[in-house]
Amino acid sequence: MVWQTIKRWYHMLGSPRYFHTFSSRVLPWLTPIALITLVTGLVWGLAFAPSDYQQGNSYRIIFIHVPASSGALMGYMALGVSGLVAVVWRMKMAEVMLKAIAPFGAALAAISLITGSLWGKPTWGTYWQWDARMTSMLILLFMYVGVIALQNVIREPRQAARAAGLLAIVGVINVVIVKYSVEWVQTLHQGSTLKLFGESTINPAMKYPLLISMLGMWLLYAVNVLIRARSEVEWRERRSKWVQTLIREGGK
Amino acid sequence: MAFESFADFLAMGKHGFFVWTAYGISAVLVIANMVLALRGQGKVRETLARQQRRAEVDE
Numbered sequence: 444m445v446w447q448t449i450k451r452w453y454h455m456l457g458s459p460r461y462f463h464t465f466s467s468r469v470l471p472w473l474t475p476i477a478l479i480t481l482v483t484g485l486v487w488g489l490a491f492a493p494s495d496y497q498q499g500n501s502y503r504i505i506f507i508h509v510p511a512s513s514g515a516l517m518g519y520m521a522l523g524v525s526g527l528v529a530v531v532w533r534m535k536m537a538e539v540m541l542k543a544i545a546p547f548g549a550a551l552a553a554i555s556l557i558t559g560s561l562w563g564k565p566t567w568g569t570y571w572q573w574d575a576r577m578t579s580m581l582i583l584l585f586m587y588v589g590v591i592a593l594q595n596v597i598r599e600p601r602q603a604a605r606a607a608g609l610l611a612i613v614g615v616i617n618v619v620i621v622k623y624s625v626e627w628v629q630t631l632h633q634g635s636t637l638k639l640f641g642e643s644t645i646n647p648a649m650k651y652p653l654l655i656s657m658l659g660m661w662l663l664y665a666v667n668v669l670i671r672a673r674s675e676v677e678w679r680e681r682r683s684k685w686v687q688t689l690i691r692e693g694g695k
Numbered sequence: 696m697a698f699e700s701f702a703d704f705l706a707m708g709k710h711g712f713f714v715w716t717a718y719g720i721s722a723v724l725v726i727a728n729m730v731l732a733l734r735g736q737g738k739v740r741e742t743l744a745r746q747q748r749r750a751e752v753d754e
Contacts (some may be wrong), residue, residue, distance in 0.1 A: 550725065671735065
């Protein structure tokens, strides 16, 4: 039963045309929900959450730092999966996703590094340290940039997708390193205080705005991916009848 | 509110510079990325519409 549903989904969303119709129905409500969630989380975190007893108010950078970092990591996992599907099964939509997921992920990785360094200065006394967490996060940014660059230098889209897909798959190992770097080796960076399973060690008054900001950022990432994937689908399917009709009708 | 006044809120203890720079740069990057995505969409539509008009003139 479940397997059949998954299979049906795979085939439906694997069809560019179906994806286009589906995303045009999702975007009008996903976009406002994403924006409202993100703004709520950030305002709550910046203005209403209590200050930290050790760090004072500099800790409020967490409400953008953690959503951006987690978004960049999850985005890369999605990029790796798309890469795998694109390389192994040559699925068209996976190639489209490979192109749509990378740009926002790169921006989030950059935000993670910048906000982390601005938080590091008042907290650790340094903007940067070449420790495992920070170095592997910098590599994540380079992986994103590499995947984008490969797609831009190879003219033929299907070939570009294969090359970028391979690079995306290889880079997944780095996500694992980022995730566990704070547990395996001694780093300046603290371990996670937010746990999916078991008890979080973060104060609930800080946890809820953080969770809401994270959710908002992930949803906004989804919105960005859908918009980019739609343009890519329209471009790739430009000779098909349905795209021609769409354009004739003014792109509705 | 965790702050006494709006000035307090802006000051963020002594860390206003770090907090607001972090949020400022993040906002710029996120907004720019969203704008680029939307512009990409517009560009594709424009190009395709132009090609369509040209094809119709040729016919």
